[in-house]
Amino acid sequence: xxxxxxxxxxxxxxxxxxxxxxxxxxxxxxxxxxxxxxxxxxxxxxxxxxxxxxxxxxxxxxxxxxxxxxxxxxxxxxxxxxxxxxxxxxxxxxxxxxxxxxxxxxxxxxxxxxxxxxxxxxxxxxxxxxxxxxxxxxxxxxx
Numbered sequence: 001x002x003x004x005x006x007x008x009x010x011x012x013x014x015x016x017x018x019x020x021x022x023x024x025x026x027x028x029x030x031x032x033x034x035x036x037x038x039x040x041x042x043x044x045x046x047x048x049x050x051x052x053x054x055x056x057x058x059x060x061x062x063x064x065x066x067x068x069x070x071x072x073x074x075x076x077x078x079x080x081x082x083x084x085x086x087x088x089x090x091x092x093x094x095x096x097x098x099x100x101x102x103x104x105x106x107x108x109x110x111x112x113x114x115x116x117x118x119x120x121x122x123x124x125x126x127x128x129x130x131x132x133x134x135x136x137x138x139x140x141x142x143x
Contacts, residue, residue: 029103030102030103030104031100031101032102033100035100035101036099036100036112037101039057039069039096040059040096040097041057041060041069041094041095042057042092042093042094043056043058043089043090043091043095044058045091046091048086049076050075051075052073052074052075053073053079053084054070054072054073055070055071055073055097055111056071057095067107068107069099069108070107071099071109071111072109072110073124074124082122082123083122088116089114093116093117095117096115097111097113097114097115098112098114099111111124112124112125
């Protein structure tokens with residue numbers, strides 16, 4: 001009887017632990033996945049960290065200043081599979097990043113692809129690069 005009790009107790013604790021993990025990850029509902037937005041600007045920083053890599057980019061605006069855009073990326077593990085390395089994006093780099101923007105209108109989005117200063121294009125999905133126009137045309141945003 002005691003082993004049955006402890007077995008149930010361990011099962012309950014294990015299930016509670018997984019619930020925390022499952023609810024810790026967010027949905028992508030905050031991003032407008034019907035829109036692709038192209039941002040050209042200067043990298044402030046690139047964070048290669050779990051659970052998501054991040055990039056911050058200064059993008060020129062219509063007032064003659066810049067806006068700081070926060071871009072959530074995939075995990076470093078998945079990005080590495082697509083050819084990324086932790087040192088490929090550096091502060092000061094001029095890049096063009098394509099994102100799904102935040103629905104709220106705030107300056108941010110989820111990463112689709114980046115064109116690096118040397119012209120190399122990287123994505124977190126082979127489908128994203130295959131769908132991109134070869135001439136780089138498409139929706140853009142340079143406030």
